[in-house]
Amino acid sequence: MPQYLATSDPDFSARFTALLAQKREADADVDADVARIIADVVERGDAAVIELTARFDKLDLTPETLAFSEAEIDAAIEKVPPDERAALELAADRIRVYHERQRPADARWTDPSGAELGWRFTPVSAAGLYVPGGLASYPSSVLMNAIPARVAGVPRIEICAPTPRGDVNPLVLLAARLAGVDRIWRIGGAQAIAALAYGTATITPVDKITGPGNAWVAAAKRRVFGRVGIDMIAGPSEVLVIADADNDPDWLALDLLAQAEHDSAAQSILVTDDAGFGQRVAAAVEARLETLARREIAGASWRDFGAIITVTNWDEAVEIADRIAPEHLEICTSDAEALAERVSHAGAIFIGALTPEAIGDYVGGPNHVLPTARSARFSSGLSVLDFMKRTTVARMSPESLRALGPAAACLAASEGLEAHGLSVTARLERLNAEPAE
Amino acid sequence: MPQYLATSDPDFSARFTALLAQKREADADVDADVARIIADVVERGDAAVIELTARFDKLDLTPETLAFSEAEIDAAIEKVPPDERAALELAADRIRVYHERQRPADARWTDPSGAELGWRFTPVSAAGLYVPGGLASYPSSVLMNAIPARVAGVPRIEICAPTPRGDVNPLVLLAARLAGVDRIWRIGGAQAIAALAYGTATITPVDKITGPGNAWVAAAKRRVFGRVGIDMIAGPSEVLVIADADNDPDWLALDLLAQAEHDSAAQSILVTDDAGFGQRVAAAVEARLETLARREIAGASWRDFGAIITVTNWDEAVEIADRIAPEHLEICTSDAEALAERVSHAGAIFIGALTPEAIGDYVGGPNHVLPTARSARFSSGLSVLDFMKRTTVARMSPESLRALGPAAACLAASEGLEAHGLSVTARLERLNAEPAE
Secondary structure (H helix, E strand, O other), rough: OOOEEEEEOOOOOHHHHHHHOOOOOOOOHHHHHHHHHHHHHHHHHHHHHHHHHHHHHOOOOHHHEEOOOOOHHHHHHOOHHHHHHHHHHHHHHHEEEEHOOOOOOOOOHHHHOOEEEEEEEEEEEEEEEEEEOHHOOHHHHHHHHHHHHHHHHOEEEEEEEOHHHHOOHHHHHHHHHHOOOEEEEEEOOOHHHHHHHHHHOOOOOOOEEEEEOOOOHHHHHHHHEEOOEEEEOOOEEEEEEEOOOOOOOOHHHHHHHHOOOOOOOOOOEEEEOOOOHHHHHHHHHHHOOOOOOOHHHHHHHHHHHOOOEOOOOOOOHHHHHHHHHOOEEEEOOOHHHHHHHHHOOOOEEEOOOOHHHHHHHOOOOOOOOOOOHHHOOOOOOOOHHHEEEEEEEEEEHHHHHHHHHHHHHHHHHHHHOOHHHHHHHHHHHHHHHHHOO | OOEEOOOOOHHHHHHHHHHHHHHOOOOOOOHHHHHHHHHHHHHHHHHHHHHHHHHHOOOOOOOHHHHHHHHHHHHHOOOOHHHHHHHHHHHHHHHHHHHHHHOOOEEEEEOOOOOEEEEEEEOEEEEEEEEOOOOHHHHHHHHHHHHHHHHOOEEEEEEEOOOOOHOOOOHHHHHHHHHHOOOOOOOOOHHHHHHHOOOOOOOOOOOEOOOOHHHHHHHHHHHHOOOOOEEOOOOOOOOEEOOOOOOOOOOOOHHHHHHOOOOOOOOOEEEEEEEEHHHHHHHHHHHHHHHOHHHHHHOOOOOOOOOEEEEHHHHHHHHHHHHHOEEEEEEEEEOHHHHHHHOOOEEEEOOOOOOHHHHHOOOOOOOOOOOOOHHHHHHOOOOOHHEEEEEEEEEOOHHHHHHHHHHHHHHHHHOOOOOOOOOHHHHHHHHHHHHOO
16 A cells, blocks of 8 residues: 555645655675676686676677677667567657757857957767666657667767577667667677776777666676766666646556556556545555556555645646755646646646656657666756756957956966966967057 | 987887886875775865865865855855956856756657656756866866756855865856855865765765865775766876977977976877978977976976877878877868867867967866876867766657567576566556457
């Protein structure tokens, strides 16, 4: 049974704080193992990667078979049914079109002092995308990671996708091809992250690593951060649904279950202004749970982490949303648009009853790689910018150096940085010895 | 003596690779200490912070004196000489004007399917800026961290600035006030980072922490990453100067020394197409070193990590720049602008002989917090965006849900996510039962 809270309860504040602080994932203490794996890959390269893949994935590889061949990819892709191919193509197109709008603009201007200033954006030289194996091997995630990199103009995109016992998801390979991925390595875990960050004889290192993964992958990403760029460390998925009583309880029950079925550590929360409606949604959840194939997972998530919060007005709902900073926020109220405007912290907002979060997972267009575990307070979903970086540009004219140089020299002196000051004053002396033009 | 390399040397490739791989900082293994400090602050709050400050900074504080009072700030600021105040104000104004151009635009559009899509940016609720004490207590860094946060619209900005034995840099306090900082805590080290991330009875936690620091601060930032956002972990500073023989060797010598004087682990590299000119710059460096107050530090940096690389053409210089991905890149050649365009990886570019890097440290306008240690390959200098996050928005119309829903349901089925599919098809069934408008 999910938790029931109401802002009118005298103990609401304490219970809501406890809900926020609830730990949904066990801390797997794999950091020491991961450090050893990374050191092993750095030292022994391909040999280490191959041994670790044999041990963890029960798969024997050679340097020649570390990557899928084009023929293998072709053969796998041929097995994809036409409707799935068409759906994946539609998704890829929509994600591409959305992300093309994110390409940042360069800028250059001359300011009143005569200084030319600006910035320009360039893509990283190579990106590595991690695609989990097994249950969480999602072709949609391949699109969501690879397409922004391609739109950014990244010239080389590598994927690491473990294939335990050799099992391959053909849709993952098709998604990689649709997204323009250059190479797919059938390796996973910390050894894959180490290979992407440090390279081996066979695997050329990349500059940025993104994509979800288990505790080993997360710990490895944290360790290679600095040597390469990484995206956020993703936690279990979550949804907050804000809804009034003018909604179909079954629709919202399915939206709550769509998060819950990801992972028993996922969290689904309903906020409503009508306690009776909350009960009807809860009943619909129970009814749907009976027939779901993943009812064990979804049921555990709903029982352990699900919550229904009754508010007395929508201001309270906005406050709750900002406290939770949900990865996904659905707003199904009569004034959904206005309510959405007032929320500050959320990864993605789905407005109106006809916008189930699942649309955003696949074909909406925006990225489905979103900040979890309240990190929407300070971070954003994956975007084209994650695969680019900004170089600032400055060019002084004689006038601007005359105008700004003395202040720079003064501040350099105050910070005790003599050569900083001299590098400016040596130029000013020459400029001042010459007649101004 | 710096290293001399020439691309025409037979062993250039190996020597350049060795130069890139050269380790400039000892790995201080403080991680276990830092973990204990963070746990202590989480458990005991103010009491832990106060004890650690007494131990490390030889400064006795109470919860009431953890922060500077307005009267203390006023009194300190009064001591700032008028020329330094004017210079700091000029710097603050220029940094503000530059960063105001970085404010990102929200977007919203309706696509051909009838789906409304877009994104909007919001600031983080609170930012914490770390300002090192002692030698590296730079008021310019206060401006460079706090002004982008203020321009982003961050409603609460806190600074942690250790004051060992109570020593205060009045310019740091003035810079904080000019930048609109809300509170200045006189604490430092890992305990300051822990207090900013977790809060204490006195210190309200923040959502994003930025700013440079020593090994303890860096390790603490790495550990709290995820609970709060952090900026890059900064390494020692570096400059790459690309110059032809039509330059004053003394100017470039001073630019090389301006980096070198920061830290004996800093790195200054000159790339030129004229070996004789390289020798003249090296001679000018030696001459200037004799009179510099910080000649010990600058001399050690130049001797241990300085390099002069002779190239046979500018293509090679571009390639070298991209391999190094320097924090600061100065280009002093006849075609400086064209050369700058061709470099992909650099934190900041300073174009032309009249643009010494020191201008950018203070009054240029662009941020001086820049990616070090080759991380310009994948990351950018500090900007307004570091204090904001993007929320994506989607709203389906009946037509767009009819157009996109079936593909979403198909992909959900292929990923084995039944509730995802049902959340879409339940809506489609109702829509299809109604006559299309």
